[in-house]
Amino acid sequence: MKKTVIILAALLLQLNAQAGEVKALVGGMLIDGFKDQPIQNSVVIIEGERITAVGEMGKLAIPEGAEVISTEGMTVMPGLWDMHVHLQINGHADYTHWHSTYPPRFKDEIMPASAHQLLMAGVTSARDLGAPLDDIIHVRDAINRGDIPGPTMYVSGPFIQKRPYPGTDLYRWGIDGARDARAKVKKLADGGVDVIKLIDQDQMTEAELLAVVDEAHKHGLPVVAHAHRPKEILLGLKAGVDNFEHTGLSTAPEYPPEVVAGLKERAAQMNIGPLFWTPTVEGLFNYDYVKNNTEKLDNDSWHLGLSEDIIKDIRASIAHPERLPYFQITSKRKPTLKRKIHQLLDAGVVLMVGTDSGIPLKFHSQSTWNELDIWVREMGISPMEAIRGATYWPSVMMKVDDQVGTITAGKYADIIAVKGDVLRYINLLQRVDMVFKHGQRVK
Incomplete structure (x- = not known):
């Protein structure tokens, strides 16, 4: 036999x-x-x-x-993995115009184009952190069925925050009290998301914040949170956030001692797994170069899958990158980035490659390799460790390391x-x- x-x-x-x-x-x-x-x-x-x-x-x-x-x-x-992308946007510099003009084209054109561009750049898995729920679930599932090309996607749907910014209700959900916080997280979980995205948690009550994280964990969903301000980080640590995003604190030269102490304390708790951090530094670090070397923006790899009218609109919006309000303070932030990265490393957090791909001047066809390049060339991270931050560690964070990574x-x-x-x-x-x-x- x-x-x-x-x-x-x-x-x-x-x-x-x-x-x-x-x-x-x-x-x-x-x-x-x-x-x-x-x-x-x-x-x-x-x-x-x-x-x-x-x-x-x-x-x-x-x-x-x-x-x-x-x-x-x-x-x-x-x-490669990219742990912070936005398929709904593709480098356009005017969010108000974009989100008032293109939502009807997100699902069938813009999101599929973004996904295809990522895949052609060698990104075979990616995490989308902020998009209309029905649209991003549709695109994720279409990729998984093989209907359209793209990385295996892990998605959050809309952000959870205290109050959405004006005109952003499509992809940001506000909460009013702990009960509402649980209801919104449950709605996302029932909708099929893979992760919960939390921002401005320092504007929530402690009860609301704890409710968001606890409800997410009850549904087996990790929680990703912004880290722009010290209180955001400290409250996120207290609530049990799994993964922080961005290298924040604006132009402050470093993370304050109480934040570093909190990170060290949490990173030492290996019984609950690593504390993950996605610093997204390249868009900040390279801005001065891009605004002075606009040939980079003429690379047509970001045209893939987009109609000519959208390409023309994006081009017009970035015709003068030096004038973009989004980046005016960036040159002052740039000198702080290396210090903050090494504070995170010294505290014992695990860094993962993510790019905020899709924000102004950041194209899905280029973002991921640029982030890796800055990690190695400017931040002093070894090539092998940088690659693990774009392959192995993301798979661990998303609990699929038995399948990929x-x-x-x-x-x-x-x-x-x-x-x-x-x-x-x-x-x-x-x-x-x-x-x-x-x-x-x-x-």
Whole structure:
């Protein structure tokens, strides 16, 4: 009986290979997401959606009939994650105009275009933190069914905050009391979100804040919160927030001692897991460069999937990047970023790559590699640790590390390949040559 099973399994493998379902990526330098050193002359076997074996040339046999794909001279690594994107926007500089003009086109054009651009940039998983509920659920599910191309999406739907800013009710929900806070979180959970996004928690009552976090955790949903002000951070820590976003405190030179002490205390509680932080520094750090080197904005990769009228509108809105009110204080914030990043690292938090992609001047086709570049080139984070912040740690935070995040037998084959050595030149990630999502070669 056992021999029969083995023979049948071998026949099935051969049939799959003949059908083009078995692929072998051969010859590249492999960053698997676990090891501190890459594997040279690697072999990765993919069968259907999943990785079945990982090894080295001469040590791991390639199944007969497999499609052999050469990765000689390339870095092979897990598909990237971007832990802070907004599919509903795409670089336009006037939010009031955008959100009064384009909501009818979010679901069928703008969000799918943003998702496709991310995927072509090597982002195979992403987290959308702020969008109309029905639209973002529709797009996430369409991607998961294979109807449209894009990363595997994890979504929050609308923000939860005390009072929505004028004209933002479509993607921001206000709360009035602890009972209402629980009701709004339950509505999001029932709507199918993967995470709860919380902002301006220092404007809530303590009862409201605790209700948001507690209700989210009851539904098995992590809570992501802004970290723009010390009180936001301290209250978020008290309530049990799982992941903070942005490198805030405006132009303050560093996080104050009470914040650092709170972070250290929470990071030391390993029994409840790491404290995660998504600093989103590149948009701030690179603004001065972008406003003085506008050729970067002419890269047409961000046109993918968008109609000509939208492309024209975005172009007009960023014609004078130096004049944008959104960024006028940014040059004063830039010198504070490295100090704050290293305070976070010294406190023991786990940093993850996220970009706020879609905000003014930030295109989905470019954001993620730029964030990694600034982490390595300016913030002094090692290339390997930066890559883990865009692969392994996001999968842990979203509790899917048994399925993705590393190149490991049994996991989904979310893999990218790039010509050259990204551990030496991280900016090579701006030109991802191959993208595999769930085993399917999409680029």
